[in-house]
Amino acid sequence: MKKILSGLAFLLALSSSAQTPAYDPLVTFAPLTLPDPVNAYRSANGAPGPSYWQNRADYELHASIDTAAKVLTGDEVITYTNHSPDALTSLWIQLDQNTYRKDARSAPAAGGRRGIPRTQSTDGDVLDTVEVAGQKADYVVSDTRVQVRLAAPLAHNGVAKVHIKYHFTIPEKWGGRMSWGDAKAGPIFDMAQWYPRMCVFDDLHGWDTQPYLANEFYLEYGNFDYSVTVPAAMVVAGSGELVNPKEVLTPTQLKRLDQARASDKTVMIRTLEEAAAPTGTGTKTWHFKMENTRDVAFSASAVFLWDAARMNLPGGKKSLAMSYYPAESAGEPAWGRSTEYLKDSVERFSARWFPYPWPNAINVAGPSSGMEYPGILFDGIDDKGKVLFFITAHEIGHSWFPMIVGFNERRNAWMDEGFNTFIDIFESDDFSNGVYGPKRDGEYAPGGGHPADEIAKVIADPAAPAILTRADAIKEKYRHPITYFKSAFGLTLLRDDILGPQRFDFAFRKFIADWAYKHPSPSDFFRAMESEGGEDLSYFWRGWYLNNWQLDLAVTKIDPTPTGATVTIENRGQLVLPAVVELTFEDGTKRRVTLPAETWIQKTVYPLAVETTSPLKQAIIDPDHNLPILKR
Incomplete structure (x- = not known):
């Protein structure tokens, strides 16, 4: 490269x-002790150890949206399995909607997503009832978390069922990662962080309960069975497989969907004419299932056009690329090519790194632009051309980091953002013979110059933090240069100048496969690349990641x-x-x-x-x- x-x-x-x-x-060449030690859980070769364990969270979710009041009401059952060797006396659950409260720790600490001051607020997650094993639970809310105290400790391999009824006011576009906003013909609801989600209990920190300040997520894996009830005229795009299509789609739409499953060209499922004259009274319930995932999200609107095409994956497997967008986003220069971009990105990432595991990949044009969740992306209504390609490739790239490889974004945002920015480079060079390439993150760094020069400025800045800085402690000025650019540039150096592509690619693929649907730490990555790459890289980890030399x-x-x-x-x-x-x-x-x-x-x-x-x-x-x- x-x-x-x-x-x-x-x-x-x-x-x-x-x-x-x-x-x-x-x-520079002093012996290096990595932050997380080798033990029975995490091996010296960077792979999960012989006694590695991971807890599990399965969800049954039922939600309805009052589109007039802009309120989501939810009913969830979490089936939590404790595979740890410890007996758990409590369960910690994330209440991410509380980041929108006036008294949220995130308001003065981070000032909202991307440093944008928050000028409005909601009441956050309102817990109507919380039960464990059918009994009213003892719980304490602390900012964006709730501690549910158990009547009896949850033993090794024990299972707890937590039943929560809740509601919250959906923030407008200022909500950032999830929100509602108006397209020209009506509202679009981008719904993420829409249900209380289990915190991770792991071998590194016990309960990892960092509050939701500005950085993203750390979640357990499991299976999701969820239903969304909305006005009948609305279409719901959701993570995972729609399991009741005959109840919510017209016979014509069902036929088109079958055509798309066999087509490498984009097929319209819901046309401009159908979106302009939505029909239906009362409500419809859209039922989805998704397996082996850490999260689900959805978007709902009556204004959506919808198209799809087949994705061809390694081993002869198939999946669907789908795009949902309002009329003003339609057309060849814009979202009319979204599914093409999505399909190409998933196919190439799958062939180069690790097969895409889910039944579809969805791109949505709505108010919460530039966010990623398992199987679904939220991008901008006005995106088109090169920008739409870049953002589509980048956001679906997050399917690998951190949706498949379960990085802790709250602590190590540089891992998911930097790793994903690194794999973006290949997609930009490969798509349509590089028509939109090259994408170099340095183009978006301060100064916009050559990547090597831009990163030289970053590492020459005595105030710039080290990559291995707690994510929330990195100022907005340095968030992109350090978390995205320097992290990605480090992988490029490692591949091109230190290990070479043959050794790097083999080691990187093994790391992905070893930690798919698991929780690696930075130390695991460092050890994996040293062991399979065949080099003592302590000088590089120390200089590039632990310091800003x-x-x-x-x-x-x-x-x-x-x-x-x-x-x-x-x-x-x-x-x-x-x-x-x-x-x-x-x-x-x-x-x-x-x-x-x-x-x-x-x-x-x-x-x-x-x-x-x-x-x-x-x-x-x-x-x-x-x-x-x-x-x-």
Whole structure:
């Protein structure tokens, strides 16, 4: 993928003046103890250990929307299975709607999603009844969590059934990740975080109860059986399989849906004419099921057009790509191509990394733009062309991180956002021979310049946080440069310049397969890439992830010798990476030498001996502009 980060050669000016390097080899190459230890639960090779365990949460959900009052009323039963070795005296459950309360911890702490101040509020999740095993439960609400205290401890492999009745006011577009908003012909309801969800109890933190401040989610896996009741004229797009299509669709729509299952071209399921004249009185209930997922979301509206096409997955498996959008989003330049983008992205991600596991993938044009949930995306009504392709590929890419590989987004947003930004690169290069490529996250970083230069600015900023900073502690100024860009750039360096594609791809795929539907930590990832990649990468983890160190290599002089020349190269920054030196000779010939990271394991200055019969004219470090070297 060197072509991805290629650019104009970066020539460090030759300097005869001596400088004392700040680099200390004993710091960069010191033994590294990763944050999470190896034990029976998590192995030294980065895979789940022989005693790895994970609790499970299965859901039965019934919801109805009062579209006039903008209120969702819900009734849920959580079947929670304790596979941990511990007896649990309480259960912690997330109440994400409480982030919209006036007194929410998120209001002063983070100021809303993407740093946008929240000017309105709701009453959050109103719990009407909470029962465990049919008995009224003792519970305490704490911000965006509720602790349900059990009458008797839940033993190893024990099962608890929690029954909750609740309701909440649906926020308008200011809700961010979920909201309602008006298209030209009527409202669209993007419903996520719409039911109380189990917190994760794991081997790293016990109950992981970080409040919902601004960053996303950490959830248990299970099966979902859910029903949504809405006015009969509305269409519901939901995560998972619609299991009662004959009750909610017309015979014509059912026939079109069958056609789409056999078509690589997009088929209209609900046309512009049908969306312009929705029919039906009373209500309809849409029933969905989704297996082995950490969450479900849905969108509902009477204004939706709906189209679909078949997706072809590894092993001969099939799935459906589907798009729902209002009339103003229709057309070839815009959402008329959404399903095409979705289909291509899922097929390529599946072939390259890990097969897509669910019966469909859905893109919705609505008010909650730029959000992802298992099997469904919320994107913008006005998106079109290159922007629509980019956002579709990025958001469906989250199916792999963190929907399949269950990263803890509340703590490590850099894992899902950075990993997903990294795999975006391939899709942008591959789709339709790169018509929308290249997508480089550096284009959206402050300054909008070459990725290597943009990341060099980030790591030169003494106020920039390390990647392994708690996600909520990263200021909005650095959220994209660190969480998305630096994280993705690190994987590119690891693939292209450190391990090489053959070793990286094998190790990365194994990591995904090992941790599919499980909860890896950063330490698990680091160990997996070292073990399968075949390198001690502690210098890289320390410099790129645990610190915000700079890469500062410089050619300081060229001295002729009887057999050629000696090029003096100084390392002045604490970050170490393999680097290419391009040598240009007076006769016009060129030669490249790769300096491995271990060049700097004992020294700060390296005399590169060059044998040649033609005088050496110049020496350039990083001629392909792959590395974020400090500019002078």
